[in-house]
Amino acid sequence: MMRNPQPLSALDMPRFAGLTTMMRLPAVDSAEGLNAGFIGVPFDLGTSNRNGTRYGPRAIRAESVLVRPYNMATGAAPFDSLVVSDLGDVRLNPYNLLNSIDMITDRIASVAGSGCRPLILGGDHTVLLPHLRALAATHGTLALIQVDAHADTLDELYGEKVTHGTPVRRAVEEGLIDPNRVVQIGLRGSGYHPDDFRWGERLGFLVVQAEELWHRSATPVMETVRKKVGEGPVYLTFDIDSLDLGVAPGTGTPEIGGLTSIQALEIIRGLRGLDLVGCDLVEVSPMYDLTGATALTAAHLLFEMLCVLPGVQYEEGER
Ligand code: MN
Ligand code: MN
Numbered sequence: 001m002m003r004n005p006q007p008l009s010a011l012d013m014p015r016f017a018g019l020t021t022m023m024r025l026p027a028v029d030s031a032e033g034l035n036a037g038f039i040g041v042p043f044d045l046g047t048s049n050r051n052g053t054r055y056g057p058r059a060i061r062a063e064s065v066l067v068r069p070y071n072m073a074t075g076a077a078p079f080d081s082l083v084v085s086d087l088g089d090v091r092l093n094p095y096n097l098l099n100s101i102d103m104i105t106d107r108i109a110s111v112a113g114s115g116c117r118p119l120i121l122g123g124d125h126t127v128l129l130p131h132l133r134a135l136a137a138t139h140g141t142l143a144l145i146q147v148d149a150h151a152d153t154l155d156e157l158y159g160e161k162v163t164h165g166t167p168v169r170r171a172v173e174e175g176l177i178d179p180n181r182v183v184q185i186g187l188r189g190s191g192y193h194p195d196d197f198r199w200g201e202r203l204g205f206l207v208v209q210a211e212e213l214w215h216r217s218a219t220p221v222m223e224t225v226r227k228k229v230g231e232g233p234v235y236l237t238f239d240i241d242s243l244d245l246g247v248a249p250g251t252g253t254p255e256i257g258g259l260t261s262i263q264a265l266e267i268i269r270g271l272r273g274l275d276l277v278g279c280d281l282v283e284v285s286p287m288y289d290l291t292g293a294t295a296l297t298a299a300h301l302l303f304e305m306l307c308v309l310p311g312v313q314y315e316e317g318e319r
Contacts, residue, residue: 004083007069015065021086022121023064023303028085031116035082036309038119038302039111040089041104044285045097046126046164048157050252052285056295057089057121059250059286064299074269075314076307084306087111087118101130101162108134112278117309119302122282124252125152128167128237131280135235136176139277143181143229144171147267148239149188149210149255153199164252164283172203179203181229185218185267186210186242189255210242210257218263222270229274236271236279236305238264240298248297250289261297268304279305 008024021027022038031037040057047053069079078084090107092100104127111118112135120131125148136142146152146168153172154165161170168184171177179200187197188210201207206228208221241251244258259267284298306312 004079005085006079010065020061020065022061023067023069025084025086027088029088031087031111031114033083034085034114034116035311036084036117036119036306037087037111038084038121039087039108040121041123041127042089043092043100043104043123043127045094045100046162047124047252048163048165050285050288052287053122053124053252053283054094055286056123056284059289059292059295060121060281060284060298060302063292063296064302066296067299067303070315071304071307074307075316076312077315078306078309078312081313082309082311097126098162101126104130105133109137112138117276118278119305120278120280121298121302122280122284125164125167125237125239125282126162127282128152128280129162129170131237131278132167132171132176132235133174135233135278139233141175141178142277143232143234144168144177144183145225145229145234145236145271146182146184146239147186147237147242147259147264148184149186149241149258150239150253151184151187151197151200168200179205181232182206183225183228184208185225186213186259188257210259213259213263214257218259218266219270222267225270226274232275233277234274236276238279238281238301238305239283240281240294241283243297248294250285250294251283252285253283264301265304268301268308272308276305276309281305
């Protein structure tokens with residue numbers, strides 16, 4: 001029997017050696033035949049403060065050499081269940097934001113059109129818009145789960161409509177997401193207006209501010225989240241700045257008082273059973289990530305996303 005592609009084991013080749021793909025998976029160009037594929041979007045033209053997320057995918061891949069193929073907490077065996085590879089990076093035009101957005105849309109749509117669920121390594125959060133355009137074109141209107149310190153529902157920045165502070169508002173306007181099936185988790189910090197976080201709530205979003213999760217497990221609220229998004233296609237967008245800046249300092253718009261890495265695991269594991277059609281992990285900026293902890297955390301969270309995709313089998317001793 002042919003075995004699915006497997007990560008190159010550190011038992012066969014030391015972690016610090018060999019080519020650096022996501023989790024040391026085979027690199028492929030085509031998504032044909034894949035159930036899921038990691039794909040990088042090295043983009044930072046939409047940032048409003050610190051940049052550098054164009055280097056995010058490379059840093060996440062480099063740190064991902066430490067992620068092993070079985071999930072010891074949940075029993076998930078994703079590589080025994082699914083055909084997964086690394087699809088490389090999306091081609092971009094670093095001199096043109098809007099042109100790049102279209103290039104991202106086309107590439108992700110082609111991946112999704114092959115029946116492959118993309119697991120996307122960002123990139124600043126502007127890239128959420130082309131991801132949603134591509135996946136809504138394939139699957140219809142989506143539910144959205146956004147884990148983020150920021151709502152990203154601004155109308156514009158400096159007159160620009162496509163930035164990393166605006167993708168969720170654009171997605172609502174374009175009908176890519178159903179406002180009654182949108183959840184935002186981890187919002188906090190200071191705002192431009194006192195009702196910044198209420199814009200989505202007025203349309204039907206469920207907003208779970210970071211303060212509601214302080215000093216407690218995120219697991220109970222995930223039942224509410226699952227009910228809110230219900231059946232039908234769901235997209236997960238995970239902005240690494242949802243985590244406390246002590247946990248994940250390597251990002252462009254850090255905020256204090258954020259989620260712990262444990263809560264991040266609880267949130268992603270709480271998505272099991274949903275029809276996740278794609279996921280992204282965005283806003284990792286390696287030049288502010290002196291220990292690599294932010295990129296390492298991102299790599300682990302992407303693995304956890306893979307572990308909750310539909311079709312993943314759970315081994316004996318499942319919890
Ligand atoms: Mn964001
Ligand atoms: Mn953010």
